[in-house]
Amino acid sequence: MPFPRSRRSMHAVLVLVSAACIAALLPAAAAGAAVRPVGHLEGASQAANRTITIGGWAYDQGRPASWAGLDVYVDAKLAGQPTANRPRPDVNRAFKINGNHGFTWTFAWRTRAKVLKVYVRPLARGEVRSLIATRYLNGYRPPTVAPPGTRIITEARKYLGLHNPGYVHGGTSPVTGFDCSGYTSYLYRVTNVANLVAYTETQRRTVKLILASQARPGDLVFYMSGGTSYHVAIYAGNGMQYAAATEQDGIVYQHVWSSAVQYGTTWH
Template sequence: MIKRSILAIATLVLATAAPLTVAGASTAPPRGNLWAASQNTFEHRIHVTGWAEDPASPAAAVRVTFWVDGRYLGSTSANRPSSYLNTAYKFPGDHLFDATFTWAPTAGKVTARTRGVVTTAPSVILRTIAATHFYPGPSARIISVAKRYVGYPYVEGGASPSGFDCSGYTQYVYYHAQVHWLPHNAEQQRHATGMRRIARSDARPGDLVFYLSGGYAHHVAVYAGGGTQYAAATVRDGVRYQAVWSSYVEYRTDWH
């Protein structure tokens, strides 16, 4: 009788302990998804979004690596908050990734991989998808080029990154944004072929702001929207992002 009692107790202990062992140490591999991979063919950048999580450590952020047509693109942490993910998957931590990488060649397929919380573990493919491609419109291209040179020096007569004056800057920006070639002179740009005056309410980021005195333009800047602009301002300030600082201005465009 005693032996039977001991055997029954041992069987009960094993039956109740086994589920606790499985639940306490998950052996499921890392999981996730690559939602989208889009390539800006003007800026030569790839933007990726998705999520990743390791059941072995549900609250920990994991590292995700990306590959384009078998070549390494870059990596990022899946550590951004997402109320959708927390609700849909009941995650205790933040597991969204949203990153942009420089990539010049036309991208074919993009793959997202992770090793989870153990960096020496085998790499798990989350998903492979075909990249989408887009070429931004004139406004986005102009602003993209204009903002690259904030902080560059002002040089009288300059029209290159080694130094810009006001019209040299707008000439350079429009040319490299693949919009139009403009002359290197504010008043001449004001009356360039196709350039027309528009109301301030119709001005879009990328249009030109001409500063007037005596009916002539003595300064020009790239309108950035919301009463702001990019301009090769002064020798002291160089190229800067600033407010439109005068009421004696007119807005002109040759692309919309």
């Protein structure tokens, strides 16, 4: 039977495990990477009286013995700038540094908070602050964002059959009307997928060209002649597309009507 460890040796093991856990919170720095502030938010909550309490640790790797300043935002508004200046011997052991690097801060807030963000400010001029935490409070969950292709197709359908104005050469919006590249450029921009210049061939040269078998709904279909594209549409899947077609037809849902096409994407 092995001898039981003494209390002192057990305490040393626990300290080593705790230090290892703290150190594991940080990613390994790449060779030659810029030294940035680091930290960890260990807790954040809002009480019934709407005061918010946060706690954790932070330090600037460039000046590890100095106190680090924080920027705390609640729902995109600056709530305050506390300092990480409380003793945290466990952090010092984990990272082999000196100084005080813990923080606990309670502050009043007027409303039920949703999103809290904590940044660590660098001590050296010209360095960039580090976001160390984003927390959702009071059961808040951020809205789910649909995939790029879904957003593009949903927006494309809104203008199906659009006339007066419908197809307008050089048009780039529902107000002015669309031409083919103005339509695709508008859809990609308002869905926050990509900023595309409203010229067909420029779009083709901007995107990643893919095989027809790789095309997904929301991708672009370029109609080719002599190595240059002269028309562009939104691929809708199953050999179909949305396009600003002609002055007579306006915005249409139709078959991909040529085999001389290329497909392009910006998001997969």
